[in-house]
């Protein structure tokens with residue numbers, strides 16, 4: 001799930017926009033930056049005109065003393081271009097582990113819905129990500145990193161919503177929260193923790209069970225494998241066979257053949273290097289499965305349309321399995337076609353999230369979260385999946401986290417704090433999931449009550465429903481969005497009645 005915003009740099013074209021003073025909360029030169037959506041998607045006819053703003057946020061919501069009682073500048077994006085001023089609802093995206101622009105540019109459904117329902121749209125950046133660094137460059141030092149918790153992030157959003165409503169004359173406007181992946185988890189938590197502020201939540205691809213330590217540790221990589229098997233069982237077998245060949249060479253310590261087969265920049269020389277290579281290879285399949293969208297995308301990397309299908313074609317092309325595997329992971333790592341060799345330790349970094357933390361400073365923040373509240377002890381086992389056996393047990397997690405961050409994870413806390421699967425006291429949450437998404441079965445797949453509604457999208461990958469509509473959309477996501485839109489309209493209507 002972790003943010004791997006590899007290609008953000010060259011995707012974004014920053015234009016200098018006009019200062020907007022009416023909404024200004026905390027000033028910063030960055031608020032003059034504005035993004036030109038047109039360069040990214042030509043067919044976008046509802047290009048949202050987001051303004052980039054900063055909110056003076058409380059550093060520590062739960063302790064008036066220890067790390068100072070100061071504030072930091074929290075970034076958010078806002079557009080009122082569709083808003084029925086003072087009346088229409090507020091659609092609030094609970095930002096997750098990355099730069100908030102990345103989510104805003106890949107969640108066009110929210111603005112499309114705002115246009116129909118007259119909503120104000122806000123995308124809030126999660127503390128410790130993007131430009132919302134509470135202690136600047138020192139944010140990932142110990143103890144400064146300690147204010148990175150789910151609870152602090154939710155309190156940020158609660159306070160931001162409350163104050164912005166006052167400022168904008170939106171006191172009576174119902175608030176609906178939206179989020180994808182970890183952002184979807186935050187949407188669920190917002191609704192159950194702050195029902196006084198939030199009338200309903202659309203949680204897309206939110207693995208609230210698997211990240212709370214509930215479920216089967218083999219599920220994730222089993223479901224990655226299932227995507228490839230579904231295209232063609234021979235595809236799964238070819239991947240398995242390629243890993244087996246690699247394993248045989250590794251046992252023979254034939255490191256130079258491994259280097260040439262996988263075009264590695266340096267000759268591997270230890271079992272640790274081989275472990276790293278296996279991790280890097282497995283990670284590409286994780287990304288291909290998560291991002292198996294029906295059109296090409298630039299989200300967490302660059303992917304062709306139907307990347308799993310493309311991967312299987314590549315995997316089954318030619319007779320040398322290891323070369324085929326190299327070219328298959330190249331769909332992800334070598335999407336530019338510019339890579340001359342694979343650098344084992346810079347293309348992939350192992351961390352406390354076996355599905356990957358990505359690269360760059362955002363990956364530090366996610367690693368810390370995976371070492372504290374978010375539990376992801378997922379394993380591959382070469383039995384229920386096509387990957388080499390790679391465990392990540394609670395003991396391995398403890399060892400790693402103690403060394404990296406001087407913290408001991410507290411298994412079970414997320415489940416205690418945010419209810420796990422015992423959601424019967426909750427209401428007004430949509431849990432949407434795509435069957436192609438390896439995160440789906442770590443979330444809520446069955447409707448639990450008339451207001452805790454599961455929407456499953458057979459042809460959907462990771463939160464496809466949040467993306468803007470596209471001519472290549474399968475019928476199932478069109479139906480899902482329609483249903484979501486009807487339910488949200490009902491929530492807004494009911495919230496108005498309650499407050500009047």
Ligand SMILES: *[C@@H]1O[C@H](CO)[C@@H](O)[C@H](O)[C@H]1NC(C)=O
Nearest residue numbers: 063064065066067068069070
């Ligand atoms: C809290 O804020 C007050 C007023 O700005 C300041 O005088 C005090 O030193 C602060 N305390 C801490 C622990 O930062």
Ligand SMILES: *[C@@H]1O[C@H](CO)[C@@H](O)[C@H](O)[C@H]1NC(C)=O
Nearest residue numbers: 310312313314315317318327
């Ligand atoms: C399959 O291999 C042929 C010949 O090397 C190549 O031209 C073609 O592009 C390959 N197709 C895929 C999907 O990799």
Ligand SMILES: *[C@@H]1O[C@H](CO)[C@@H](O)[C@H](O)[C@H]1NC(C)=O
Nearest residue numbers: 263334337338339340341342
């Ligand atoms: C990356 O892609 C280009 C273009 O297809 C290819 O020539 C190059 O060998 C690839 N790099 C690696 C490391 O496989």
Ligand SMILES: *[C@@H]1O[C@H](CO)[C@@H](O)[C@H](O)[C@H]1NC(C)=O
Nearest residue numbers: 243244245247382387388389
């Ligand atoms: C996976 O299991 C098979 C059957 O037990 C074995 O032959 C193969 O070497 C294993 N693959 C890896 C990569 O360990």
